[in-house]
Amino acid sequence: MYTLTIMGRRNRTEIENRGAIYHIIGKGVEGTNIFTDDADRNKFLHLLQKMFELHKIHLFSYVLMDTHFHLLLKTEEANLSQAMQFLNSSYAHWFNIKHIRKGHLFQDRYKSHLVLNPLYLYSVASYISLNPVEARLVDSPEEYPWSSFQYFIQTRNKFTPSWLKIDKFLTLSQSTPDNFINFVKENHQKDNLVDYPQDFNKTTSGQIKNKIPENIEKILEKAKKTIGDIKNNKRLKSLLIFLLINEGYTIKDIATSFNLSRQSVQWINQKMEKKLTSDRIHSLWLDQIKEKLLS
Numbered sequence: 582m583y584t585l586t587i588m589g590r591r592n593r594t595e596i597e598n599r600g601a602i603y604h605i606i607g608k609g610v611e612g613t614n615i616f617t618d619d620a621d622r623n624k625f626l627h628l629l630q631k632m633f634e635l636h637k638i639h640l641f642s643y644v645l646m647d648t649h650f651h652l653l654l655k656t657e658e659a660n661l662s663q664a665m666q667f668l669n670s671s672y673a674h675w676f677n678i679k680h681i682r683k684g685h686l687f688q689d690r691y692k693s694h695l696v697l698n699p700l701y702l703y704s705v706a707s708y709i710s711l712n713p714v715e716a717r718l719v720d721s722p723e724e725y726p727w728s729s730f731q732y733f734i735q736t737r738n739k740f741t742p743s744w745l746k747i748d749k750f751l752t753l754s755q756s757t758p759d760n761f762i763n764f765v766k767e768n769h770q771k772d773n774l775v776d777y778p779q780d781f782n783k784t785t786s787g788q789i790k791n792k793i794p795e796n797i798e799k800i801l802e803k804a805k806k807t808i809g810d811i812k813n814n815k816r817l818k819s820l821l822i823f824l825l826i827n828e829g830y831t832i833k834d835i836a837t838s839f840n841l842s843r844q845s846v847q848w849i850n851q852k853m854e855k856k857l858t859s860d861r862i863h864s865l866w867l868d869q870i871k872e873k874l875l876s
């Protein structure tokens with residue numbers, strides 16, 4: 582289970598938690614190319630390495646495109662904003678000097694999406710790996726030199742950078758290099774790349790299955806018939822939200838179904854996670870809810 586981090590727009594240093602996993606997307610302002618040659622890309626990777634060392638961050642997957650980049654990473658400390666500020670500002674300063682330009686390089690602030698379960702983690706890494714294929718830059722993901730996917734394929738002449746934590750990624754996703762390679766290749770062959778972040782819960786491999794085939798509304802109807810009305814029971818409502826998040830539903834969909842803000846849903850999930858580690862009654866109740874609704 583991954584640590585949940587609330588993604589509000591206000592003071593991020595107050596709402597980020599340790600051990601959170603994020604999919605980061607950085608884009609050039611108004612479609613500007615942020616990488617124009619290999620020197621740009623090498624400089625960015627150098628700054629990435631420095632960011633990981635300074636801010637104790639684990640990188641699981643990355644890809645550098647012309648107008649944007651994707652990172653899949655885990656923070657040991659509650660310092661994502663500080664780390665990304667260092668990376669973006671350092672690179673933008675260097676880029677502007679090199680290319681004799683002024684002004685902002687990146688479009689607003691970076692986007693960050695929480696990764697809450699192994700299915701989501703695996704699918705995000707696959708999506709990142711297939712970006713160059715979707716853009717028709719290469720025919721197969723391992724052919725693209727500015728992506729982490731190449732390091733899953735072990736060769737004698739290629740060594741994985743120390744700052745790319747493939748082993749940690751495989752441990753968290755409960756997989757092996759061959760399984761991940763096959764998973765990515767299966768997605769490629771199906772020719773139906775997922776447009777992130779609409780739905781990463783669709784099963785694309787026999788090794789990973791979505792446990793809830795129904796939509797949230799049907800589950801809420803079933804909950805009302807079997808365990809009670811969530812409108813009048815805050816504890817039941819909180820446990821159900823926690824269950825849905827950890828079974829793969831998006832924060833956005835849950836917030837819509839429960840008529841809550843995304844921040845409220847995230848806060849409830851975080852609170853219940855703490856409750857479940859210290860209160861046996863909550864754990865037992867969660868097991869009963871899961872059995873009645875998901876069996």
